[in-house]
Amino acid sequence: MTVMKSPNMFLPFTGRFSRLQVKLFSYFAVSLLAILLIATAIESVVLNQLLTLPTSTQEHLQKLANEAKALLEKNDIEGLAKWEEQQDFTLYILDKNQNTVSHREMHPHFVFKLQYMRQLQQPMGDRVRKPLIGIPLFDSFNSDSPLTLVVQLNADLHPAQQLSSSLWLIRTLVGITVLFLFSSLLGRYLIRPLTHLQTGTKALAGGALTTRIAHHFSVKEPEFYHLATEFDHMAEQLQNSMQNQERLLRDVSHELRTPLARQEIALHLLEKQATAQQMPLISRFKDQNEQMAKLIDSILNFSRLNNANISLNPSPSSISSLRDRILRDIEFEAGDKQTINWTEPGEDIPLYTDTSYLISAIENVLRNALKYAGRECHIEVSCLALDETLKLEFQDDGPGISEEELITLFNPFTRMDEARHSSQGGYGLGLAIVKQSIWLLGGEVSARNSKDGGLCISMNLPLKLKSPLPV
Structure with a gap:
C-alpha cells in the first residue's frame, strides 16, 4: 500500500520559507557560537583568579612559615622534625639542594613534584590535586643558602574543588544573557508582523471589512509579505461577499414586497365588493399576507444583524426614557388581563449606546413573553447598574420551558412548542434577533x-x- 505524503510535511530549502529558515538558523547558530566564545573568553580571564588560594589559606600557610622560622632561630632541629610531623599538611624545610633540614625522608612522588612547585600567590592550576607550595625562609645556619618551606596542599583546600560550579555558573549566566539578547532580536523580527496580523484580524472580525495589512510589510520579508497579501485577498473576498449579500437582501426584499403590496391592494378592492359569505375568506387571505410580510421583515432584520459590516450609532440616553417609549408601545399590544411592571432603581441610569438595537431587543423579549406566557400573564422587569454594566431581567409567570430547550432558545427558527407557536404566528426569530x-x-x-x-x-x-x- 502506497503511503501518501502531505505536500506541507516538509518545507523545501529553496521554497517560499527558505529565507525564514536561513534567518532562524542564523539566529540560533550565532547565539550558540556567541555563548561558546564569550564563555570561553570569560573563563580564560577569571580562571587564574579562581585557581588562586583564598586569603584565609594563604594566611594559614604563612603562619606555618613563621612557626618554622621561630624553630630555625632556636636551631631546634629535633623540635623542627616533630613540628613537621604534627602538621595537617605534608611539609618539609628544604635547602637550595632540595635536601631536608630536619633529615626526614621525602616520598619519591613528593620529590618528583618539586619541579612543579608554585609560589604562595600563584594560581594552583587544575591538573595536580595536591600541588606543592614554596614559601622562602631565611637560613639560620648559612645565610648564603636560603631555605624554603615546601607544603603539599591538601586536596580539599585546592581552589579547583569549587572551579566546576563556578565555571558552570559563568556558562549559565552567559547563556541566559546571550539567549535573552538574541531572543529579543528574534522576537522583534517575528512579533512585529504578527502584531500587525493580530490587529488586522481583530479589526476584520469586528466588521471593518476595509482592513488591509500588506502595506505594513516589506518585500524583503517574503514569508510575512506573502501572508499579508493572502490576508488582504481574503478580506477583499469577504468584503465582496458581504456586499453581494446586502445587494441580494435588498433585491429579495424588493421582489417579495412588491407582489405582497399588490396582493394587499387587490384584497382591499375585493373587500369592498365582497359579500358576507366571502369576507371570512378575504380576512384569512389578509392575515396570511400580513404574516408573510412579518416573516420577510424578521428574516431581513436577522440577516442585517448578522452582517459583519454593520455600523452602530451610539448616543446619550437613559433607562427612564427607554422605559416610557417601550411601554407606550408594548402595553398597547398587551391583552386586557396581561400586565407589565417595570421596576427602576431610585436614580435614573444614564446610557451611551445604540438605543435602536436595545429597544428592539427589549421589545422582542416583551412581545415573546406576552405571546407565550399566557393570556393572564404578569411580566416583571428590573434593571440595575453595577460596575459599568447594565443588567436587565424579564421575569414572566408563564409555564417556562424545559432545561433541554434552554440550550437552543436563542438559535434562529427555534420553536419550543410547534403547535402553540404556529397558532400564535411565531417564526422562531425573535429571541435570535x-x-x-x-x-x-x-x-x-x-x-x-x-x-x-x-x-x-x-x-x-x-x-x-x-x-x-x-485599524
Missing part, C-alpha cells in the same frame, strides 16, 4: 427557569458602548 442585537452592543443574553415558575431572560451590556478598535 435579541441575542444578536445585544451582542452588537457588547453584551450577552441568557435565559433560565425561575424557581417560582416562568421564564427569566437576563441582559448584561456595558453602560457605555466601546468604540471599535482602530
Whole structure:
C-alpha cells in the first residue's frame, strides 16, 4: 500500500520559507557560537583568579612559615622534625639542594613534584590535586643558602574543588544573557508582523471589512509579505461577499414586497365588493399576507444583524426614557388581563449606546413573553447598574420551558412548542434577533427557569458602548 505524503510535511530549502529558515538558523547558530566564545573568553580571564588560594589559606600557610622560622632561630632541629610531623599538611624545610633540614625522608612522588612547585600567590592550576607550595625562609645556619618551606596542599583546600560550579555558573549566566539578547532580536523580527496580523484580524472580525495589512510589510520579508497579501485577498473576498449579500437582501426584499403590496391592494378592492359569505375568506387571505410580510421583515432584520459590516450609532440616553417609549408601545399590544411592571432603581441610569438595537431587543423579549406566557400573564422587569454594566431581567409567570430547550432558545427558527407557536404566528426569530442585537452592543443574553415558575431572560451590556478598535 502506497503511503501518501502531505505536500506541507516538509518545507523545501529553496521554497517560499527558505529565507525564514536561513534567518532562524542564523539566529540560533550565532547565539550558540556567541555563548561558546564569550564563555570561553570569560573563563580564560577569571580562571587564574579562581585557581588562586583564598586569603584565609594563604594566611594559614604563612603562619606555618613563621612557626618554622621561630624553630630555625632556636636551631631546634629535633623540635623542627616533630613540628613537621604534627602538621595537617605534608611539609618539609628544604635547602637550595632540595635536601631536608630536619633529615626526614621525602616520598619519591613528593620529590618528583618539586619541579612543579608554585609560589604562595600563584594560581594552583587544575591538573595536580595536591600541588606543592614554596614559601622562602631565611637560613639560620648559612645565610648564603636560603631555605624554603615546601607544603603539599591538601586536596580539599585546592581552589579547583569549587572551579566546576563556578565555571558552570559563568556558562549559565552567559547563556541566559546571550539567549535573552538574541531572543529579543528574534522576537522583534517575528512579533512585529504578527502584531500587525493580530490587529488586522481583530479589526476584520469586528466588521471593518476595509482592513488591509500588506502595506505594513516589506518585500524583503517574503514569508510575512506573502501572508499579508493572502490576508488582504481574503478580506477583499469577504468584503465582496458581504456586499453581494446586502445587494441580494435588498433585491429579495424588493421582489417579495412588491407582489405582497399588490396582493394587499387587490384584497382591499375585493373587500369592498365582497359579500358576507366571502369576507371570512378575504380576512384569512389578509392575515396570511400580513404574516408573510412579518416573516420577510424578521428574516431581513436577522440577516442585517448578522452582517459583519454593520455600523452602530451610539448616543446619550437613559433607562427612564427607554422605559416610557417601550411601554407606550408594548402595553398597547398587551391583552386586557396581561400586565407589565417595570421596576427602576431610585436614580435614573444614564446610557451611551445604540438605543435602536436595545429597544428592539427589549421589545422582542416583551412581545415573546406576552405571546407565550399566557393570556393572564404578569411580566416583571428590573434593571440595575453595577460596575459599568447594565443588567436587565424579564421575569414572566408563564409555564417556562424545559432545561433541554434552554440550550437552543436563542438559535434562529427555534420553536419550543410547534403547535402553540404556529397558532400564535411565531417564526422562531425573535429571541435570535435579541441575542444578536445585544451582542452588537457588547453584551450577552441568557435565559433560565425561575424557581417560582416562568421564564427569566437576563441582559448584561456595558453602560457605555466601546468604540471599535482602530485599524
